[in-house]
Amino acid sequence: MLDRYSRNVSAITEEENRRLKSFKVCVIGCGGLGGYVIEMLGRIGIGTITAVDCDVFDDTNLNRQILSDTTNLGQSKALAALERMRRVNPEITINSVDRVFDSASGEEIIRGSDVVVDALDNPQAKRLAGVLCDKFNIPLVHGAIAGWYGQVATVFPGDGIMDIVCKDSFSSGIEKELGNPSFTPALMAAIQTAEVIKVLLNREDTLRNKILHVDLLTMDFDILELKK
Amino acid sequence: MIDLKVEVRLFATFREGREKKYFLDMPEGSKILDILDMLKINADEVSILLLNGRDGDAMRTINDSDVVAVFPPVGGG
Numbered sequence: 001m002l003d004r005y006s007r008n009v010s011a012i013t014e015e016e017n018r019r020l021k022s023f024k025v026c027v028i029g030c031g032g033l034g035g036y037v038i039e040m041l042g043r044i045g046i047g048t049i050t051a052v053d054c055d056v057f058d059d060t061n062l063n064r065q066i067l068s069d070t071t072n073l074g075q076s077k078a079l080a081a082l083e084r085m086r087r088v089n090p091e092i093t094i095n096s097v098d099r100v101f102d103s104a105s106g107e108e109i110i111r112g113s114d115v116v117v118d119a120l121d122n123p124q125a126k127r128l129a130g131v132l133c134d135k136f137n138i139p140l141v142h143g144a145i146a147g148w149y150g151q152v153a154t155v156f157p158g159d160g161i162m163d164i165v166c167k168d169s170f171s172s173g174i175e176k177e178l179g180n181p182s183f184t185p186a187l188m189a190a191i192q193t194a195e196v197i198k199v200l201l202n203r204e205d206t207l208r209n210k211i212l213h214v215d216l217l218t219m220d221f222d223i224l225e226l227k228k
Numbered sequence: 229m230i231d232l233k234v235e236v237r238l239f240a241t242f243r244e245g246r247e248k249k250y251f252l253d254m255p256e257g258s259k260i261l262d263i264l265d266m267l268k269i270n271a272d273e274v275s276i277l278l279l280n281g282r283d284g285d286a287m288r289t290i291n292d293s294d295v296v297a298v299f300p301p302v303g304g305g
Contacts, residue, residue, distance in 0.1 A: 029305045149239075164276065174301060
C-alpha cells in the first residue's frame with residue numbers, strides 16, 4: 001500500500017482501500033459541494049473521478065469553493081478539478097467534463113459510474129440526476145445547501161426518494177436569499193463523501209430511505225425516515 | 229368534535245419566529261393545509277412535506293398521532 005493511503009487505515013481496511021481504485025465516481029457540479037467532494041474522493045483514493053461543470057470561477061465563488069483561488073478566476077471549474085487533483089494525487093484519473101448537465105448530455109456523462117454525487121446548484125438539474133441514475137441503475141448521493149442549512153440523502157435506483165426531497169415545482173431554493181457561507185458546503189460535502197465510500201464498500205448504515213437535515217444555527221442534526 | 233393530536237416539525241427558515249416542534253390539537257377532518265395556515269406558513273413555500281415519513285400533500289386529511297414535517301426548498305450546491 002502506498003504511504004499516501006496509510007492514514008485511511010483502519011477506518012477502511014487495506015483491501016478496501018485497494019478496491020477504491022477500481023471505482024468510478026461522477027461528481028456533477030464542481031462548486032461548493034462538488035469541490036470538497038472531489039478533494040476528499042481524490043485524497044482517499046477513488047480510482048476515477050468524473051468532474052462535471054460548465055461554469056467558470058468568479059469572485060463570488062472565493063468564499064466557499066475550494067477549487068477556486070485568485071489565480072484561476074475566469075477559468076473552467078471542471079478543469080480546475082483536474083489540475084488540483086493532478087497535484088494532490090497523481091495516482092488517480094480525473095475526467096474533466098466542461099459541459100452543461102442536461103437531458104441531452106446527462107446520459108453520456110453518468111453512464112458507467114459506480115456512484116453519482118449530486119453537487120448541482122438547482123432543483124431541476126438535481127431531479128434530472130435522479131431520473132438518469134434510476135434509468136442507468138446507479139446509486140445517487142444527493143446533497144443541497146442554503147445558508148446555515150443542508151441536507152443529504154442516499155438514493156438507490158427505484159427508491160423514488162428524489163421525488164420527495166427535491167420538488168421540481170421550484171427553480172431555486174432558499175439559498176437565493178440566504179447565500180452559502182464557507183462552512184456549510186464543507187460539512188455537507190464530507191457527509192456526502194462518507195456516504196459514497198460506504199455505498200461503494202457496502203459498509204454499515206447509509207442515509208438510504210432517509211434524509212439528514214442539518215441546521216447549523218441550532219446545531220440540530222435530524223434524520224427522518226422516508227417511505228415511498 | 230374530537231381533537232386530533234398532531235406533531236409538527238419545522239425545518240430551516242420555517243423555524244424563524246416559530247418553534248422547531250409543535251404538538252397541536254386539531255379538529256377532526258383537518259387537513260395539513262389547516263396546520264400550515266395556523267402556523268402562518270405559505271403552502272407555496274413548502275418543498276418537502278412529510279406525513280408520517282411519506283410524501284404528503286397539503287390537502288391530505290390528518291389522523292390522530294400523525295407526524296407532519298415541513299421543509300423549505302434547499303437547492304444550492
